[in-house]
Amino acid sequence: MFRRWWAELRAVAADDRGMATAEYAVGTLAACALAAVLYKVVTSAGFRAMLRSVLERAINVQF
Template identity: 50%
Template structure:
């Protein structure tokens, strides 16, 4: 059992060492990531500035400021 585990670990470690590692994203991955981040930012902005969310946030702030200790 121990030999089998050692052999598998050795195969995994040697396989990782021999494989080519990516240093980072390529240009197309950067572009897709940037577009996704921008789309998420627009969606978040739309949600936060909507009337319902804006009213709720104002209500929370008013209740926090009017709270008595």
Template identity: 55%
Template sequence: MTNSRTWNRVRASLGAFWRSRRAGTRTDDGMSTAEYALGTIAAAAFAAVLYKVVTSGSVAGALESVISKALHAPF
């Protein structure tokens, strides 16, 4: 009889613990304004670097070469 009472107390404590853990994680619905700002700045910086790489002379030449070969391929 004592073992079942102890087990019930342990089970109730664990249940309360996990309910509180789940409730705590549900309050975080998404990013805050500061996180949006940092994400936007990082995305803009990445886009600027990517634009510079793609418009560089060697990459632009390689892209033109690939496109012209694709357009003039024999059927």
């Protein structure tokens, strides 16, 4: 009885067609969403001002 149950469980678990495709789709969607958020942050005026400030302070450092 246990062997038959175990064989059926393995057969069901082995049939994962399409799982990799679904995982890639979710991963791609998440990567695109993150890229969109980063693009909006990097192209914002506040980020540019902060980056300019950091670069000016780095250039004007006196030793």
